[in-house]
Amino acid sequence: MKKLTWELQYISPPPTIKYCKKCGKKTEYICSDLFRVNAQRKYLDVWLIYKCSNCNSTWNMTIYSRINPKSIDSKLLEGFYCNDEKLAEGYAMNSELIQKNGGEFGLPKYKIVGEDINFETSVELNIKSKYASQIKLSSVLREKLNLSQKSFEQLVIDGEVKSAEDLDLKKCKIKTENMIIINGRVERY
Ligand SMILES: [Zn+2]
Secondary structure (H helix, E strand, C coil): CEEEEEEEEECCCCCEEEEECCCCEEEEEEEEEEEEEEECCCCEEEEEEEEECCCCCEEEEEEEEEECHHHCCHHHHHHHHCCCHHHHHHHHCCHHHHHHCCCEECCCCEEEECCCCCCCCCEEEEEEECCCCCCEHHHHHHHHHCCCHHHHHHHHHCCCEEECCCCCCCCCECCCEEEEEECCHHHHC
């Protein structure tokens, strides 16, 4: 069986869905990649700054609150001070931290990089993602295979597209590795 890998490349970290007081509704907050550090002798606070995509209001997501400045690694602290992009991205992708701050993950923008599949030969496909996200595996498959919802579901019912891990392809969300089996026509007839 032919082996293929697709990679989900994220164009932006996932927005955080949160209630915006100014907008009076839940909106998407976009990570600014900027940290705010408040360092006093005894306490240190660190926030990651988000902006409401609708009204530009600022929301500071707490990363550290009133911790002992000595308890933090100096390299990490330096990263906060110089607004290290990779560091900001890591926090913006930390669903646990976001939940703790009363937010929820939105859908990140992404593109799918990898060879197209023509359904002629059977393929063992691994879809790789840097992090688990709220994106549905079916959306990724449908987009790259160019299938309508209906034709995708038919292929799943017929067992022509299936999860190698026995997951429900209509429901499951993207993990770091997603193994799919696609049965080709040549093998079928
Ligand atoms: Zn707003």
